Structure formats: C-alpha cells, structure tokens
Amino acid sequence: MAKRLIVRRNRYFDSVFLMQVAHQLAGQPGIRDASAVMGTEANRKVLAELGYGAGALAAELSAAAPNDLVFALEGDEAAVQAVAADPDRWLSRSPQGAAPAGSAEEREPRSLEESLAMRPDATVAVISVPGQYAAREARAAITRGLSVFLFSSNVSVEDELALKRQAREKGLVVMGPDCGTAYLGGAGIGFANAVRRGPIGIVGSTGTGIQELASLVHQAGSGISHGIGTGSRDLSDAIGGISTMTAIDALDRDPGTKVVVLLSKPSGVETTERVMRRLAACGKPAVVCVLGARGAPAPAPGGRARYASTIDEAAVEALEAVGVKPPKSLLGNTVSMRAIAAAEVARMSPAQRYVRGVFAGGTFCYQTQAILSEAGLHLYSNSPLPGMRELDDPRVSHEHSMVDMGAEIFVEGRPHPMIDATLRKGRVAAEGRDPAVALLLLDFILGAISSSNPVGDLIDAISEAKAGAQARGGHLSVVASVCGTSDDAQGLEDQSRVLRDAGVLVFPSNAQAALFSREVALLLAGRKEKG
Secondary structure, three states: OEEEEEEEOOOOOOHHHHHHHHHHHHOOOOEEEEEEEEOOHHHHHHHHHHHHOOOHHHHHHHHOOOOOEEEEEEEOHHHHHHHHHOHHHHHOOOOOOOOOOOOOOOOOOOOHHHHHHHOOOOOEEEEOOOHHHHHHHHHHHHHOOOEEEEOOOOOOHHHHHHHHHHHHHOOOOEEOOOOOEEEEOOEEEEOOOOOOEEEEEEEEOOHHHHHHHHHHHHHOOOOEEEEEEOOOOOOOOOOOOHHHHHHHHHHHHOOOOOEEEEEEOOOOHHHHHHHHHHHHOOOOOEEEEEOOOOOOOOOOOOOOEEEEOOHHHHHHHHHHHOOOOOOHHHHOOHHHHHHHHHHHHHOOOOOOOEEEEEEOOHHHHHHHHHHHHOOOOOOEEOOOOOOOEEOOOOOOOOOOEEEEOOOHHHHOOOOOOOOOOHHHHHHHHHHHHOOOEEEEEEEEEOOOOOOOOHHHHHHHHHHHHHHHHHHOOOOOEEEEEEEOOOOOOOOHHHHHHHHHHOOOEEEOOHHHHHHHHHHHHHHHHHHHHHO
C-alpha cells in the first residue's frame, strides 16, 4: 500500500464540499482511504495519527498551512499515482469534468464580501469552515444583517453564546453551531430531504430528527413551512434556548405555519421551563418531543402543547393538528412485530444474544436507546442516554450496544458517515463476525449532501454478515429504516427494495425499527433466562 500527500497552497474549500471530494476519491478503484481537508493544526494532527506524519511525509504535512488544501491518499501505487497526477479535477462543484477547476464557470466567491456582491438579496449565510475560524465568520455575517446557518463544529460555548446574543439584538437567528439541517422557505440547507411546503413548522436541536419528521410528514401528504435547526447545545442552560425562542417567535408570526413542533434531547431545566412557557403563549398548537425524557415536560398553564416520546408520535400529533389523517404506516403494529420477532429469534443459535446498532444519524442512535431502555434493557453507547453505560472504546461494542458513527472520534479529518460509509462498513463487518450478535440495526439517510447510494455503500457488508451467521449455524436479523422521500435523488423506494432483496427487514421509521429490535432483545433475554 502506498501513501501520498498532496498540498495545494492557498486553495480554500468548505468542509461540506471536501467531505464529498474525499468520498469520491475513496470510491476510485485501488484507493483504500482518502481525505481532503484544510491544513489546520487539528487536521494535521488527525492525518499524523493516520500514518501521514512519519518518514518523508512528515515534512510535507508539517509545512501545510491552514489555508492550504491537503489530499491524503492510501491505496495501490498505480491508483494513488493516477489521482495524484491531476488532483484538481476533483475540485469542480459541477459534475465531474463539466468545468475545469478555477474556470469562470466553476469559480465561486472566496469571501463574505464577494458573496454579498454576487447576492445582495441574501438573508442567510451558510458557514462551513474549521471551528477556530467559524465564530469570526459568523460574527461578520451577523454584523452585515445576515442570519447564520453554522455547520461548523468545535465552536466554544462562550463564542456560541456571544453570537446568539448578537443575533438576537439584530432580530436574526444563529442556527448552530454543528447544525446539520434546515428548511427555509422551501429550500433545504445542509443534510436535507426533498419535501413539499406545508403547514407544519419545526424547531429542532436534532438535525436527523428534523429530516425524519419532515420526511414522514411529506410521505403522509402534508408539508413543512420551515424547519429551523438550533444546534445541539441551544437548549442547555448555558445558552438558554436563544435560537429556539427566536425560531418559535418566527413560526408563531408566520401565516403559513399552523402548528409548531419542537424536537430536542433532554435539556436544561430552567431553559425547558422557559420554552414551555413560550409555547403556552403561542397562538397556534404546539407539539413537544424530547427524546429520552423521563415523562413529558411540565406543562405551562393554559398551554395547547401536545407531547410525544418519539419522532413518529410527533408526526402523528402534528398531522392531526392540521387535519390530516396519519397513514397506518406511522401507527405501527405491535402484534405483527412480535410475530415476526419470534420467527427471527427461532432461527438464531443459542450463542446469539445481543442487539447492535450502527448509526449514521446521531438522533437515531439516541432515540433507539430511549425506546430500548423503556423496556428495562441495559445498553452501551459512545453517545449514551442519561443512565446508559458508555463504551470503554467506541470502536468495540459490548453486549447490547448502540454506536453513533457520526461522533467526533469517527469524523475528525474524515467525511461524515452519511457521506462516506467506509468506517461504518468496517463496523458492520466487525459486528457480523461476532457470533454473539443476533440483530444488527441500521439507518440509511437520503437527501442532499448524503451519499448518492447509501444502501449500495453497505449492501455487500450486510450480505456477508448474514452469510457468515448462516455458516455458523445461526441467523443474523438485519433491521433498517430509510429516512427520505420518493423525491430524493437516491429514491426511497429503490433504496428500500435493495435492502429487502438482501433479506433486510425494512421499517417505515427509525422508531419502528427500534421497537422491533426491542421485541427481539426481550425474546433473547427470555430465552437466556429459560436456558
């Protein structure tokens, strides 16, 4: 295997685009792994840990500056040389080969000032730069009267609070940091699915949760007015829900929004109380879904809020609030689930005892923990729900484990698993080789920015895992949900069909896939007790 570093001086690209470039490079024949990152200190450290900081490569790596683009390639010598011969061809934002990098057709603004000169009517700045520069760029955008969609992570709590206070004073909103999804006026930003406009407004600190809710609403025949992401820390008492409150105010004023849905994980006590009081004063119905909460939040006097414990329940409540009958697929069928679960367990060997989840969406990892823990099951995770156990090593599962492959340890210097499934594919293979694994729970997320073929990225590993269990005299139950719509480029029906053809049990949502997995886990526990 050959390793190669290529440094392009003073070539800045945002992190979302570079994730896609790295994914395309890694998919080339003979390329085992690829990274495309800016030469920041943090990224150089990650590349050094991946083996690019030794020998002849060390000097090249250390010489890279924050404004330099760095390609890191590993693979067959001929394949690495082929990419290295013309790396700039991968930097076109047009379809491959459609426009030479740097041409007038491909050229994009390099600063906020250039962007505003090209689009003086803009109202939102999308910022996707390394964390140490993100606050500075966001501050400049707010100063110029722009709301901010802050995709960047690794922004300090102090900077986040200052930015949100500055935005609030100007009547603006900061979505983020670490905000993955928004729908504004019919336009999706970040990881977003193709959904129709409609009467349901969403405020959420959970990006994948916003995607799931918007997709379920679309599938039911309704639509989304706006979906406003806030960043995962906004509802902490340290931030105080500044963006959440601003978003609720905006949706309350919006004539096209008939119901407001709030999605979050458990948040600060004082902030939760403040948000509940604001929702109680809202002039339209509200639905509150706090994933993993022990019971519903305390209602404010006079409030019209409905409460949901899963994203599915939130979708049902929102649809009913706007007069749309929820489809049967959203309501689930526990009796049918139990029958199918019993049939699956009957095919498993006595050694198969555990349920494992390998997720691209952190919200789905969290929701699954909440659903399984309701039945008294003890779980391990690298992103544990309060009361759950943390994995000693996120790379190695233990007993019942739910793993968020989008956690920082897996994405430092690498594309998110919704874009590049390389690490996730390896994890699926590892779980499949474990004779104690009975069920493997997966999520597939369609839409903008995501991989062009999420199921195709993992289907070989899934088939091999199932075949391995059969060769050992057992049966591996693979369970999946696909988040998306028929209007997404990847195609909801096409992706689901490939899974079913491979023997995967496909459910309409993550919540239902988790409920089925819980039935299997309980049957396995009962079998163990009888044994």
